[in-house]
Amino acid sequence: MLAQLPILVLAWLDGSGSIGEMRVTISSQLPVATIDSAAATLAAALSTCSDAVLVRQEITYRMVPEDGTRGDSGSDKFRMGVFFFECSDDVSQALIQVPSIKIDKLTTIEPGAGILIDVTDGDVVSFVEVVIDGPYCNPFAVPIASLLTAYRQSRV
Amino acid sequence: MALVNTPTAKLDFTFVDGSGSLGHSLIHVPYATLAAAAITAADAISAAMALLTDAVVTGYSLTYTKFDDAPGTPAAASRVEKKGFFDWRTSNARTTSFTIPSILDSLLTPSGKIDQTNADIIALVAVVTGTGSIFAGADGSDIVSLIHAYQRFNRSSKRQLPGDR
Numbered sequence: 321m322l323a324q325l326p327i328l329v330l331a332w333l334d335g336s337g338s339i340g341e342m343r344v345t346i347s348s349q350l351p352v353a354t355i356d357s358a359a360a361t362l363a364a365a366l367s368t369c370s371d372a373v374l375v376r377q378e379i380t381y382r383m384v385p386e387d388g389t390r391g392d393s394g395s396d397k398f399r400m401g402v403f404f405f406e407c408s409d410d411v412s413q414a415l416i417q418v419p420s421i422k423i424d425k426l427t428t429i430e431p432g433a434g435i436l437i438d439v440t441d442g443d444v445v446s447f448v449e450v451v452i453d454g455p456y457c458n459p460f461a462v463p464i465a466s467l468l469t470a471y472r473q474s475r476v
Numbered sequence: 477m478a479l480v481n482t483p484t485a486k487l488d489f490t491f492v493d494g495s496g497s498l499g500h501s502l503i504h505v506p507y508a509t510l511a512a513a514a515i516t517a518a519d520a521i522s523a524a525m526a527l528l529t530d531a532v533v534t535g536y537s538l539t540y541t542k543f544d545d546a547p548g549t550p551a552a553a554s555r556v557e558k559k560g561f562f563d564w565r566t567s568n569a570r571t572t573s574f575t576i577p578s579i580l581d582s583l584l585t586p587s588g589k590i591d592q593t594n595a596d597i598i599a600l601v602a603v604v605t606g607t608g609s610i611f612a613g614a615d616g617s618d619i620v621s622l623i624h625a626y627q628r629f630n631r632s633s634k635r636q637l638p639g640d641r
Contacts, residue, residue, distance in 0.1 A: 321535055323515075325616050332577040333550055338636040340556025340577030347612035352511050352540050358610050360479075365603040368596040369560060371551035372578035374544060377479055381511055381538040383518075390492055391531035397491060397499030401528060419491040419499030420531035443527040450524040454505075454517045461483035461506045 332372035414458035437470035479542040572613035590625035
């Protein structure tokens with residue numbers, strides 16, 4: 321994958337409740353703190369030029385494919401692999417979904433054949449280890465600790 | 477009246493299946509995670525997910541968001557469709573642009589041009605083009621000067637139409 325330059329987005333709220341965005345490219349792959357500091361300076365300058373108010377700031381790093389590609393014939397984004405994890409506080413969960421889960425990652429043993437994901441499969445075990453060992457967390461920043469369950473689901 | 481960060485930064489992975497349809501997977505990392513570390517983690521989980529799917533991971537974005545938890549009140553007559561359009565020269569002699577939503581009327585000349593002698597505009601240009609500035613065109617060339625600046629109106633999107641119309 322190729323790294324695009326980071327984008328800074330500043331969103332502004334007007335008197336009718338509508339939001340408009342201003343976007344600007346950042347010159348190199350700078351750290352968030354550096355962009356954040358420059359954004360604050362820019363936002364202060366912009367605020368004197370607009371009668372809308374700043375309500376949101378986003379800093380986005382984007383990776384894009386080097387060439388056009390598609391999934392295998394028969395792959396289907398709605399065939400979702402859903403992985404539920406327990407977080408380190410023992411009370412909250414996190415969900416990670418993998419579109420077009422491979423059929424051969426589903427268990428063939430009843431009950432749950434064709435629905436439950438085979439958590440003894442080597443690739444599944446590796447994925448779960450990556451998730452648990454990495455910096456991943458739920459939306460409230462509680463670290464992911466262990467896998468609770470994993471199954472196939474149709475998600476539109 | 478100040479921007480506060482969300483608890484996490486978001487990794488949004490894009491998948492494409494055999495029909496060309498796009499799917500997504502959203503994964504969070506703590507907001508304090510450095511971008512370089514988050515990108516390393518994204519590459520690791522992307523590789524692990526690639527072994528589980530027969531779609532293809534075509535890319536991802538990493539977004540750090542802040543929002544104002546007590547925003548000020550915008551001027552009653554302010555409208556984001558009323559843009560201040562700024563056309564900039566970059567260091568490789570190309571151009572780039574951005575717009576300021578709801579540009580102040582007091583910055584405009586009778587023709588709709590933005591008054592480049594106005595102190596606030598001079599200050600903005602200094603922030604965008606000054607030494608150490610990090611703002612650039614899409615190819616990464618530094619923004620070096622302002623070419624044109626004028627008022628321009630955007631068509632209202634459906635969501636921007638009055639709710640009581």
